[in-house]
Amino acid sequence: MLLFVVRMGGARVQRRLVAMWTCAALLAGSAVPASAAELVVGQVAPMEDPASIGHQLRTGVEVYFEQVNRKGGVHGARLRLAARHRGTRAEEAVAKTRELLSEENPIALIGFMGTGPMEALLNAKVLDEAAIALVGARTGATVLHRPDRSRWLFHTRANYAGEVGKILRHADTIGARRMAVYYEETAFGAEALALVEKALPATSVALVEKVSYKPDEQLSEEAAQRVIRSGANAVLVAASSEAAADFYQAYKAGGGPGLVVALSTADGALMVRRIGAEAARGLGIAHVTPDPASRTLPLSRELQALERAGAVRPGQLNQGFAEGYVAAKVLVEALRRAGPQPTRARVRQALEGLSSFDVGGFTISYSATRRSGSDYVDIAILSRDGKMLR
Known part of the structure; x- marks a missing residue:
């Protein structure tokens, strides 16, 4: 019946219906911003120091988002990372995340870090109340990898x-x-x-x-x-x-x-x-992610190609960068599967349906009862010139 009315009502009715749907979804706290031209993803981490892990994660996410945007974005929408710096106290993660959710209305979160801050977020029910997925938290704490700990938390690393x-x-x-x-x-x-x-x-x-x-x-x-x-x-x-x-x-x-x-x-x-x-x-x-300097896995070669093309500055390729890049790949795939009118709930459903997704030589798999997407672990040794050797 609704489709019949749209067909018969003309462009004006269609615009009104689209506006009504968008408004209702926003009030429910689960839709993308009113402008479908942009999808906002949020990050909260310590990142003032360019050498910090938080900054490395941010850079990896931003570089991948830029590659996607150059190819037309996700269903025509550009990706934007809204990043917030926090201090070392776990409570700051809660306050900064709530601030970001209020100001930016992101479709998903990415690249958070630390066992204590993640525990604080879950204990404060921040993800549950916002009904928003967080992909790629940098913690291997086994309790946080349990599927019953949060239905909104999706890990891209082994525990x-x-x-x-x-x-x-x-x-x-x-x-x-x-x-x-x-x-x-x-x-x-x-x-x-x-x-x-x-x-x-x-x-x-x-x-x-x-x-x-x-x-x-x-x-x-x-x-x-x-x-x-x-x-x-x-x-x-x-x-x-x-x-x-x-x-x-x-x-x-x-x-x-x-x-x-x-x-x-x-x-x-x-x-x-x-x-x-x-x-x-x-x-x-x-x-817990492949070494960017390795020649054996496609992900490493992909990162090296970006460096040669000038998309990554010399010295930026490290484990933190790779981890952020992998998390961004996983989230973008979920956004694609969530369709041209994604909601936070659809993103979570898309993530739960992500099985054996190849991110460049190793796979990420989730389900309704699995939140540890990867079991990849390798050991590298620092060489005399400061590089990682397998």
Whole structure:
């Protein structure tokens, strides 16, 4: 009946009906802005420092959006990233996200980061109340990867259980079976230690030492000496980039002989910047997206082609950039599947229907009961020139 009225009513009636539909959807808080020429996507993260992970994520998202816009956008609509800087306190993520939602009315969110801030967002019901999907949160916390934690959260990375399992299997394979764990005294560090202890029985690795540090009170030399005295020949590091770099420098300076691998929370470029390429040489880092410098996977070659074409500046290709780029690819595909008149609910439904989506040599898969889109984990080693080697 509605289609019959539109056909018979002429252009004026059609315009009125479109305006009514758009207005009603906006009042429901789930539609795109009134102008279909633009789709706004929101990001809240620490990003004032150009070297920060938040800024890297932002750059990766923006570069991919620009590639899409050059080809006509999504169903004719241009993509725009509305980014907001936040401080380090988890509560700021809640306030800034609510501010962004009110001011920009985004169709989706992307590139958030941190276990604490994401927990704060979910506890405050920000995503539920806005009925908005968040793609590509930079956290591997297993509790946040559970499908029952939030129906609006879609991860593009493996969880910390996957990272820990990969590191333990690698240590077992090379015969480094006396493990120490260096971890920060936060929920993240405690989870990493618990995951190690849970995964050990499936390997021949034994936990011989565990050393913690307070984030604002790093005692790297003392911690390194404890690990060395334990006789450990492998060390798993669950720490920030700065803490991981300081520990590794002290460990090597003290004669530590073992393999040291940090979880993906540590950024290779930031660690090299902190202690220098020579001091960082040999440190392993778990990667949850392909290394942009690799020649083996299509995604890496795609990023390198962008650099050659001038779309990416030299030095911008890093793990944070790649993670933002992957999240943007996934969200854009969902926006395409959501159709020319997307709503927040349709975007979520499109994401749940995304199965075996190839983002360049590895796949992202979601469902109504799966929110960890990827289980990709690799280990790379910093070379003497500060580059990552597989």
